[in-house]
Amino acid sequence: METPTSTWQTPARRAQAEAKRAAILDAAEELFVASGYELTSVDAIAARAKxxxxxxxxxxxxxxxxxxxxxxxxDEILLATIRTAVAAELTDGRDLREALLAFVQRLTTDVLPSSTYANFRHLVSRTSTAPKDPNRSTEAPEQVLEERFAQLAAAGELTFTDRRRAVQHFFVLTMSLLLDAIDQSPDGTVDPAEARAIITDGVDAFLRAYR
Amino acid sequence: METPTSTWQTPARRAQAEAKRAAILDAAEELFVASGYELTSVDAIAARAKxxxxxxxxxxxxxxxxxxxxxxxxDEILLATIRTAVAAELTDGRDLREALLAFVQRLTTDVLPSSTYANFRHLVSRTSTAPKDPNRSTEAPEQVLEERFAQLAAAGELTFTDRRRAVQHFFVLTMSLLLDAIDQSPDGTVDPAEARAIITDGVDAFLRAYR
DNA sequence: TACACACTACACCGTGCAGTGTAGTTTTGC
DNA sequence: GCAAAACTACACTGCACGGTGTAGTGTGTA
Structure with a gap:
């Protein structure tokens, strides 16, 4: 058959194929995250995906x-999650500190627990062992936040000269430290209290620097 | 022979052995950094070390x-570099901003160009593919800075409740972003102007948050 | 009924690589 | 000169893994 995705089949067949495809992607994601690109064999992925x-x-x-x-x-899931989180939490009129705290909290609970993005950041960014994708925009997530930050700056809620830099600083003060904490611990989980502490400290430091 | 390092030999033999050993370590470091643990073969290391x-x-x-x-x-080199940089740049009486800028600048020029630590941070922290060392203290570098920061706080130059957190924030605002910039670029080098911008922005943000 | 599609099971190939065994060579210390 | 240390060259094992080829199975669809 070769490439079942190319032609257009009857819905039933197609649905079955899509289900398999999704199962493979799920299994691959779990294993790549757990063991890295090199150490994950295609046989293992196939086995896991049944x-x-x-x-x-x-x-x-x-x-x-x-x-x-x-x-x-x-990437898709991450981008969608960030968009949703921005729209849901970074609303106008809300106390900025509360909004940012909720925003980061939401991101962590929506994205990290599935551990989807957490380790993938490491896998991709520089595992060096993982193959590089020629066409992909690692910029997208930041840009979503950049736009919202620009609005906040216009409203006088934030102050900065380089919005790109401000977003970078926000990310490292919150998400980066959370990711670090996660893969510092052997079992890949972080004490929720510690997580909250990282988030609040990060947001507060950010606000001291950029309010 | 098996394990030439075990017994104590005459100086000449020992020196030769040490030279080979160092050559192997050098070659291994370069290749591990360049290609990661899995993709670096022992044959390649041996060849490179001649x-x-x-x-x-x-x-x-x-x-x-x-x-x-x-x-x-x-780790040893890194720790020594940090100690030296702290002692040399974070001196009493100096303007704190200038001191911190010089400190980060020195770290980057001393450690990153050899690319020694830059990519190793990624290799180790979570390549996940690299084997974990049971006994190693990933804490040391931070603790050196923590002590100095505590003194600065006592002198009224900095203000924070959690010195560990303050050091973490300082690191992510400066070094982390530099490392990110490095392995974002394909050739592994960063425009010096961009590097300076990252450093000054990071230090300034840190000072706004913790002065 | 018959076809085509998606899939399975399984054998198979080539290769790269970690690690070993060994015989032989050079150097050093006595 | 001799013995041992350090090292080289090289052959070789075992294995895991990426990828392919193929024969056969079940099932929606015409």
Whole structure:
């Protein structure tokens, strides 16, 4: 058959194929996150997805393409999550500190627990072992926040000269430290109290620097 | 022979052995940093060190131990560099902003260009593919800065409740962003002007938050 | 009924790599 | 000169893994 995704089939067949495809992506994501690109074998992915190895190759061609497909899905989810969180928490008129705290809290509970993005940041950014995707925008998430920060600055709630830098600082003061805390601990979980402390300290430091 | 490091030999022999050992560590460091743990073969390390593969195994036993040895050396150098930089730049009576700028600048020029620590941070922290060393203190560098920050707080130059957190924030606002910038760029180098901008922005933000 | 699609099971190939065994060479200390 | 240390060259094992080829199975669809 080769590339079942190319032509247009009857809905029933198509649905089955999509289900398998999703299962493979799920399994691949878990294993890549857990063990990294090199140490994750296609056989293991197939086994976890309860799918024959051949099906994996029929769907994705090779290991690299599968990895990129996983990455693409993760990027999508992440971007959607950030957009939602911005829209839901960073609302006008709300106390800025409360808004930012809620925003980060929401991001962590929505994205990190599935551990989706947490370790992928490390996997991708510089595992150096993972193959680099030629076409992908690592900028998107930041830009969403940048726009909102610009509005906040216009409203006098924040003060900065370089909005890009301000967003960078916000991210490292909150998300980066949370990610660090996560993969510092052996089991990959962080004490919720510690997490809250990191978040509040980060937000407060940010506000002292940029209010 | 097996493990030439165990018994005590005559100086000449020992010196030769040490030279080889150092050459192996150098080669291993370069290759691990460049390609990651998995993708670096022991054969490649031996070739680069201009040493027979057998010698590598005679010295280090296996690939993991070699990796840990490299890590240990990097840790030592890093710690010494930080101590020196603290002593040299974070002196009493100096304008705090100038001192912190010089401190970060010195760290980057002393540690990053050799790229020693830059990518190793990524290799170790969560490559997940790299083997974990059971006994190593990832805390040391931070603690050096913590002590100095505590003194600065006592002198009224800084204000914070949690000195550990303050140091974390300082690191992410400066070094983390520099490392990010480095491995964001394909060739592993950063425009010096951009680097300076990152440093000054980071230090200024830190001072706004903690002065 | 018959076809095509998605999939499985499984054998198979090539390769790269960690690690070993060994015989031989150079150097050093006595 | 001799013995041992340090090292080289090289062959070799074992294995895991990426990827392919193929024969066969079940199932919606025409």
């Amino acid at each position: 799918v024959s190895k051949r099906t994996v190759y029929d769907h994705f061609g090779d290991k690299q393409s599968l990895f990129w497909a996983v990455l693409g899905r993760v | 040493v027979s593969k057998r010698t590598v195994y005679d010295h280090f036993g296996d690939k993991q131990s070699l990796f840990w040895a490299v890590l240990g050396r990097v």
